[in-house]
Amino acid sequence: MKNVLLTGLIAVSLLSGCVTVSPWQRGNLAKDEMSWSADPLESTLDGHVYFAKEGSFGGGSAAGGGCGCN
Amino acid sequence: MSDVLKKLTASALAIPGMASSVAAAGPAQSEASYRYTYYTEDDSPAARDDAGIAQERYTIQVHQFHLLMPVKDKYSVTVESSFEHMAGASPVYTYVPEGEEEVYTHFAGASKELRYDLTAAGRVYGATTEAGAAAYFSIERDYIALNAGIDGAAQINDQMTTLSGGLSFGYDWMSPTTLRDEGSEDQAANEPGRYYANDESKWQVSVSEGIGQIINMNLVVQGNATFTYKKGYLSDPYRDCPHAESVPCDIRPSTRSVGTLSLGARRFLPDLNAAVHADYRLFLDSWGIASSTIDLDYYQNWAPNWSFFTNNGVNIQVVPGLRYYVQTSAYFYEVPDLNENDPFYTVDTTTFYSSDPRLSHYGALAAKLRVNADFRNFTLNTYAERYAANPAYGFNFDEEAPGLPGFWRFGTGLDYRF
Numbered sequence: 001m002k003n004v005l006l007t008g009l010i011a012v013s014l015l016s017g018c019v020t021v022s023p024w025q026r027g028n029l030a031k032d033e034m035s036w037s038a039d040p041l042e043s044t045l046d047g048h049v050y051f052a053k054e055g056s057f058g059g060g061s062a063a064g065g066g067c068g069c070n
Numbered sequence: 071m072s073d074v075l076k077k078l079t080a081s082a083l084a085i086p087g088m089a090s091s092v093a094a095a096g097p098a099q100s101e102a103s104y105r106y107t108y109y110t111e112d113d114s115p116a117a118r119d120d121a122g123i124a125q126e127r128y129t130i131q132v133h134q135f136h137l138l139m140p141v142k143d144k145y146s147v148t149v150e151s152s153f154e155h156m157a158g159a160s161p162v163y164t165y166v167p168e169g170e171e172e173v174y175t176h177f178a179g180a181s182k183e184l185r186y187d188l189t190a191a192g193r194v195y196g197a198t199t200e201a202g203a204a205a206y207f208s209i210e211r212d213y214i215a216l217n218a219g220i221d222g223a224a225q226i227n228d229q230m231t232t233l234s235g236g237l238s239f240g241y242d243w244m245s246p247t248t249l250r251d252e253g254s255e256d257q258a259a260n261e262p263g264r265y266y267a268n269d270e271s272k273w274q275v276s277v278s279e280g281i282g283q284i285i286n287m288n289l290v291v292q293g294n295a296t297f298t299y300k301k302g303y304l305s306d307p308y309r310d311c312p313h314a315e316s317v318p319c320d321i322r323p324s325t326r327s328v329g330t331l332s333l334g335a336r337r338f339l340p341d342l343n344a345a346v347h348a349d350y351r352l353f354l355d356s357w358g359i360a361s362s363t364i365d366l367d368y369y370q371n372w373a374p375n376w377s378f379f380t381n382n383g384v385n386i387q388v389v390p391g392l393r394y395y396v397q398t399s400a401y402f403y404e405v406p407d408l409n410e411n412d413p414f415y416t417v418d419t420t421t422f423y424s425s426d427p428r429l430s431h432y433g434a435l436a437a438k439l440r441v442n443a444d445f446r447n448f449t450l451n452t453y454a455e456r457y458a459a460n461p462a463y464g465f466n467f468d469e470e471a472p473g474l475p476g477f478w479r480f481g482t483g484l485d486y487r488f
Binding site for chain 2: 019020021025026028033034039041042044045049053054057059
């Protein structure tokens with residue numbers, strides 16, 4: 001319980017330390033190269049290839065559909 | 071794997087607060103994309119092949135299609151499809167042959183396979199919320215997979231913070247013996263894994279929760295946790311041990327629980343007109359596998375001040391990247407040593423075992439380079455990757471796993487916005 005409280009306090013203090021960035025100040029954040037998945041098709045294929053060749057999978061979102069490759 | 075919800079959550083975990091007003095934040099224009107990828111694995115080493123030849127491993131050609139269409143202001147529809155053509159030999163057994171001291175690999179004969187998949191997704195956008203649903207279908211000669219999922223996201227804290235969550239469910243059917251001869255003792259003896267796996271199935275349910283946070287004008291971070299539970303036939307029916315008959319050579323638990331924790335950061339560098347991506351994933355499962363994955367990418371924008379480029383609005387982006395992966399072995403991974411027992415496996419199949427190198431303790435390194443060129447409404451993409459896996463890369467200097475792959479991947483494609 002102490003760990004949960006400590007983690008919560010750290011999270012709150014970190015978030016409260018963030019500078020408020022107004023929407024009109026978010027030009028750089030809105031650039032394509034700042035998105036989490038810059039190329040959706042490449043991300044899809046990356047997941048497919050690494051899932052087929054490694055013992056791990058997923059992360060970042062709920063697991064997707066399978067195939068006979070693993 | 072086609073991550074049906076990856077596309078959804080990519081937008082759900084999009085940089086929070088991008089909507090500059092209370093208007094809906096759906097996509098402003100349609101986009102159609104095509105990608106062609108050529109994937110080729112290194113030949114296996116002849117010195118570690120039990121047939122004494124360098125096996126020509128998989129070559130795969132992939133065609134991907136993507137269409138994103140806004141519908142009115144608050145909705146969007148995405149359709150994505152891919153077609154794969156695969157040819158080559160694959161490792162089906164790893165063992166130490168009798169009279170040898172080193173690990174050898176046994177390969178199945180070269181085969182040709184096709185796979186098609188289709189994903190359809192819809193999304194609705196509010197002022198500070200969005201939600202989506204998607205369905206996925208994949209079919210091969212011997213395998214059918216279905217998956218469906220929903221997800222949602224909400225922006226809070228002056229749109230500085232995005233909270234997101236998702237849920238998906240999947241069901242897979244397999245028929246690895248397409249010409250099953252029911253009751254055939256020969257087929258059961260020669261292809262026991264495939265014979266007994268015919269018409270088997272498995273299902274999975276997966277949940278995710280995430281948080282994204284703007285730190286300042288040039289930095290955003292996110293964290294995401296997922297839990298996935300699989301149940302059903304999780305063994306590899308194609309694993310085949312040439313020295314034993316009537317015994318499946320790959321018996322894995324029928325359940326698998328998986329947890330992941332992903333952390334990511336995107337940092338824009340105004341002075342360089344560049345961006346840095348850093349991602350980390352921790353993976354833990356009930357099979358004893360623990361893995362870490364680190365991805366680093368650097369996006370350098372470049373707009374040459376040459377008349378052709380300036381007159382036509384051509385912008386170029388060069389993106390080098392590195393990926394490092396390391397995993398521990400599954401608790402039931404073992405390399406049979408026929409100097410100890412021959413046959414190593416008997417009809418007592420009550421214990422779990424697999425010599426699949428993907429379940430071993432190893433590491434992998436990948437180097438990537440992408441070059442993207444924007445030209446009016448088009449973006450031309452090119453891509454190259456070199457991947458190599460080895461126990462030593464995972465700081466495992468005591469074992470060998472000659473079946474681990476090394477591959478090259480090359481891709482090109484075109485995006486069109488309209």
